[in-house]
Amino acid sequence: MNKEIILSNYENAKKIYARYDVDVDKAIEKFKSIPISVHNWQGDDVRGFEGSEGIHSENVVTGNYPGRAENGDQMRQDLEQAFKFSPCRHKLNLHTMYAEPKEKKERNEYDTEDYRKWIDWAKQHGLGIDFNVSYFTHPMMKDGCSLASDDETVRQYWIQAGINGRKIANDIGRELGQVCINNTWIPDGTKDLPADRGAYRRRLIDSLDRILDTPYDKENMRDVLEGKVFGIGTESFVVGSHDFYIAYAVKKGIGITMDTGHYHPTEDIADKITALYPFVESINLHLTRGVRWDSDHCLITNDDLRSVLQEIKRQDLFNKKVDLGLDFFDATINRVSSWIIGLRAAGRTLLEVLLEPSHLLKEAEIKNDLTRRLALMEEFKNLPVGAVWDYLCMTEGKSVGTSWLKEMEVYEHEVQLKR
Numbered sequence: 001m002n003k004e005i006i007l008s009n010y011e012n013a014k015k016i017y018a019r020y021d022v023d024v025d026k027a028i029e030k031f032k033s034i035p036i037s038v039h040n041w042q043g044d045d046v047r048g049f050e051g052s053e054g055i056h057s058e059n060v061v062t063g064n065y066p067g068r069a070e071n072g073d074q075m076r077q078d079l080e081q082a083f084k085f086s087p088c089r090h091k092l093n094l095h096t097m098y099a100e101p102k103e104k105k106e107r108n109e110y111d112t113e114d115y116r117k118w119i120d121w122a123k124q125h126g127l128g129i130d131f132n133v134s135y136f137t138h139p140m141m142k143d144g145c146s147l148a149s150d151d152e153t154v155r156q157y158w159i160q161a162g163i164n165g166r167k168i169a170n171d172i173g174r175e176l177g178q179v180c181i182n183n184t185w186i187p188d189g190t191k192d193l194p195a196d197r198g199a200y201r202r203r204l205i206d207s208l209d210r211i212l213d214t215p216y217d218k219e220n221m222r223d224v225l226e227g228k229v230f231g232i233g234t235e236s237f238v239v240g241s242h243d244f245y246i247a248y249a250v251k252k253g254i255g256i257t258m259d260t261g262h263y264h265p266t267e268d269i270a271d272k273i274t275a276l277y278p279f280v281e282s283i284n285l286h287l288t289r290g291v292r293w294d295s296d297h298c299l300i301t302n303d304d305l306r307s308v309l310q311e312i313k314r315q316d317l318f319n320k321k322v323d324l325g326l327d328f329f330d331a332t333i334n335r336v337s338s339w340i341i342g343l344r345a346a347g348r349t350l351l352e353v354l355l356e357p358s359h360l361l362k363e364a365e366i367k368n369d370l371t372r373r374l375a376l377m378e379e380f381k382n383l384p385v386g387a388v389w390d391y392l393c394m395t396e397g398k399s400v401g402t403s404w405l406k407e408m409e410v411y412e413h414e415v416q417l418k419r
């Protein structure tokens with residue numbers, strides 16, 4: 001698309017939004033202040049750099065597209081490539097299994113220096129980092145359990161990993177001057193009916209209590225816990241269920257992660273935001289697209305994504321109570337392109353909700369004018385967010401439309417397929 005068309009579309013869009021008292025430039029400014037945490041594990045199908053060949057993985061990834069990143073340098077190069085085509089403000093979301101220690105170490109022995117390359121890279125690109133201890137794909141997993149294992153050696157191993165993870169997160173946050181969100185997700189659960197659910201959950205409480213024992217400055221790091229309804233192999237019982245973590249997080253004054261694939265397919269995740277935010281320290285989002293189950297398909301623009309972001313905007317929770325992150329991994333399409341598609345979907349939808357004339361909806365509601373409320377909701381779907389998005393992509397030098405596809409073809413050929 002040529003520059004003149006994009007500019008004139010933008011000027012017209014501004015006029016349309018002005019009719020609804022929406023200041024487009026202000027919305028763009030706000031957009032640029034909201035970081036989206038980009039999950040590094042999409043780059044290699046959650047394999048990690050420790051040599052996961054032959055080790056059972058608790059994360060189901062399908063597809064075998066060629067060219068996945070095999071080390072830190074390749075993964076950072078891939079992330080830079082993805083960022084080239086996204087006008088969003090980015091943050092890096094990193095798992096501990098992507099450490100780059102000088103000599104091989106146990107997962108629970110990592111320290112901050114083992115992430116030096118990531119930290120320096122983040123600094124160089126002005127990125128914050130979020131952190132996750134990888135409690136999976138490891139020989140110390142026992143019967144699918146880590147922090148809730150009945151084997152004390154196993155449980156202690158993972159507690160130590162959790163303790164170190166928080167220290168590293170604190171160091172990262174302090175060094176980068178941006179809070180590091182430390183997310184805990186464990187796959188622990190059982191395929192078939194357990195006889196003593198309480199025993200598993202009491203062990204998990206004890207493990208978390210020990211891990212969370214050290215207080216850290218909340219400016220540097222914040223803890224969040226990620227629950228789940230079920231997983232493949234944990235159909236009957238998940239120790240870290242939503243109820244468990246919500247109750248635990250409220251008690252401890254910490255936050256939760258809501259992964260949009262981790263609920264029953266008919267649950268309305270947008271509705272949960274206002275039910276939870278007054279009580280938890282923060283809500284961290286793992287934006288993903290579950291197709292029939294927690295399938296972690298690449299994020300796309302759809303009603304589910306829109307309604308969650310709309311809710312956060314209408315309550316004015318961005319950069320206050322709610323943090324945005326991505327979590328999908330699809331190995332049937334180019335992994336870098338998948339980042340780009342997901343990031344652009346998240347970004348454009350974020351822009352759309354920031355541009356929503358929410359005040360008019362609320363006004364209609366206060367007047368009990370329900371007809372008007374519904375009519376406006378419908379009409380707002382017709383607002384020209386695309387024109388503002390194209391303008392933003394162009395002015396940020398981030399590829400308008402699908403022009404990035406051509407560059408990705410070259411990148412795939414010249415870089416990824418040569419690995």
Ligand code: RNT
Pocket residue numbers: 041046059132185226228259286294327
């Ligand atoms: C798994 C959770 C979790 C993982 C990552 C790798 O169901 O969504 O967030 O995807 O930690």
Ligand code: ZN
Pocket residue numbers: 185226259286327
């Ligand atoms: Zn997740």
